[in-house]
Amino acid sequence: MVTKENNYVPHPGTICFYGAGSMAEAMVRGLIHKQVASPGSISMLNRSNQERLVFLTQQYGVVTSNQPEQKNKLLSEASIIVLAMKPKDVKEAITSIAPYLTDKQLIVSVITGLSIATIQKLLGFQAPIARTMPNTSSSIGYGATGISFSDEVSSEQQQQVLTMFEAVGTVSVIPEEKLEILTGVSGSGPAYIYFMMEAMIAAGMEGGLSAQQARDLTVQTVLGAAVMMRETGEDPAKLRAAITSPNGTTQAALDVLREGNFTETVKAAVRRAEERSNELGQAVKEALQ
Numbered sequence: 001m002v003t004k005e006n007n008y009v010p011h012p013g014t015i016c017f018y019g020a021g022s023m024a025e026a027m028v029r030g031l032i033h034k035q036v037a038s039p040g041s042i043s044m045l046n047r048s049n050q051e052r053l054v055f056l057t058q059q060y061g062v063v064t065s066n067q068p069e070q071k072n073k074l075l076s077e078a079s080i081i082v083l084a085m086k087p088k089d090v091k092e093a094i095t096s097i098a099p100y101l102t103d104k105q106l107i108v109s110v111i112t113g114l115s116i117a118t119i120q121k122l123l124g125f126q127a128p129i130a131r132t133m134p135n136t137s138s139s140i141g142y143g144a145t146g147i148s149f150s151d152e153v154s155s156e157q158q159q160q161v162l163t164m165f166e167a168v169g170t171v172s173v174i175p176e177e178k179l180e181i182l183t184g185v186s187g188s189g190p191a192y193i194y195f196m197m198e199a200m201i202a203a204g205m206e207g208g209l210s211a212q213q214a215r216d217l218t219v220q221t222v223l224g225a226a227v228m229m230r231e232t233g234e235d236p237a238k239l240r241a242a243i244t245s246p247n248g249t250t251q252a253a254l255d256v257l258r259e260g261n262f263t264e265t266v267k268a269a270v271r272r273a274e275e276r277s278n279e280l281g282q283a284v285k286e287a288l289q
C-alpha cells in the first residue's frame with residue numbers, strides 16, 4: 001500500500017461529513033450542542049438532496065454542499081472526514097473522493113459492516129481510520145458508540161475521536177471483529193426499544209388510555225428502568241424480580257412474553273443484525289474483486 005500527499009494542508013479541527021443523513025445529523029447536533037465543534041468548523045456534503053442541505057444550514061449553521069468543486073475543496077481541507085453514507089453507496093462515494101484525500105487526514109467511518117481494510121482498499125492508500133458504530137441517541141448526548149482504530153491512527157488522533165464521541169455519549173473501544181455484535185446490541189438497539197414502546201402504547205390505547213397518556217406512561221417507564229439500572233448498577237434480572245410478585249400481574253405478563261419466546265426472539269434479532277452487518281461489508285468487498 002502507498003502513502004499519499006497533495007497540495008492542501010488540512011485545517012486543524014475541521015470536520016467534513018461525507019453523507020448528510022440521519023446519523024451525520026445526530027452527530028452534528030450532539031457536537032454543536034456540547035460545544036465540541038463550532039458550526040463553522042463543520043461541513044456536511046451529500047450527493048444531490050439540496051432541500052436537505054438548506055435545512056441543515058438553517059438548523060445548525062454548518063457549511064453544506066453538493067457541488068463537486070466545492071465538495072472536493074472542503075474534503076481536502078478538513079482534518080477529519082466522517083464517512084456517513086449507506087453501504088450500497090460506499091464504492092462509488094469513496095473511490096470518487098480518494099483523489100482529494102491524504103494520509104494526513106483522519107477518516108472516521110460510521111458505515112455498518114465496512115471493514116478498515118476495505119476502506120483502505122477503496123481509498124488506495126493506508127489512511128488512518130477509526131471505524132465506529134454509533135447510534136442515533138448521540139443527537140441528545142445519550143449515544144453508545146463502539147470504536148476500532150487502524151494501526152495508522154496516532155494517539156493524538158485517537159484522542160480526537162474519543163473526544164468527539166464521548167461528547168455525545170459513552171464509548172467502547174473494541175477489537176474490529178466485535179463491531180458486528182456491538183451493532184446488533186447498540187447500533188440497531190434503539191429501534192428494538194422503540195418497537196417495544198410502540199406495542200406498549202398501542203396496548204394502553206386499546207385498553208382505554210388516551211394517546212398522550214399511553215405515550216407519557218411508556219416513556220417514563222422506559223426512562224425509569226434504564227436510569228434505575230444505571231444508577232443502582234444492579235443486574236436487570238434482580239430489578240425484574242423486585243417487581244414480580246408471586247402470582248401477580250407482572251408474573252402473568254412475563255409468562256405471556258415467555259410463551260412468545262421473548263428471550264430467544266430478542267437474541268435472534270441481535271444475532272441477525274450482527275450477521276446482516278457482516279453481509280453488508282462482504283457485499284462491498286466482493287464488488288471490489
Ligand SMILES: NC(=O)C1=CN([C@@H]2O[C@H](COP(=O)(O)OP(=O)(O)OC[C@H]3O[C@@H](n4cnc5c(N)ncnc54)[C@H](OP(=O)(O)O)[C@@H]3O)[C@@H](O)[C@H]2O)C=CC1
Pocket residue numbers: 018019020021022023024045046047048049052084085086087089092093110111112133134135136187188
Ligand atoms: N441511522 C442509524 O441509526 C445508524 C446508521 N449508521 C450507518 O450510518 C450510515 C448512514 O446512515 P443514515 O444516516 O441512516 O443514512 P441516510 O440515508 O439518512 O443518509 C445517507 C447520506 O449519504 C449521502 N450519499 C449517498 N451517496 C453519496 C455519494 N456518492 N456522495 C455523497 N453523499 C452520498 C446521501 O445523500 P443524498 O440524500 O443526496 O443521496 C445522504 O446524505 C450507514 O452506513 C448506516 O449503516 C450507523 C449507526 C446508526
Ligand SMILES: O=C(O)[C@@H]1CCC=N1
Pocket residue numbers: 112183187188
Ligand atoms: O440499520 C442499519 O443498517 C443501521 C446500522 C445501525 C443502525 N442502523
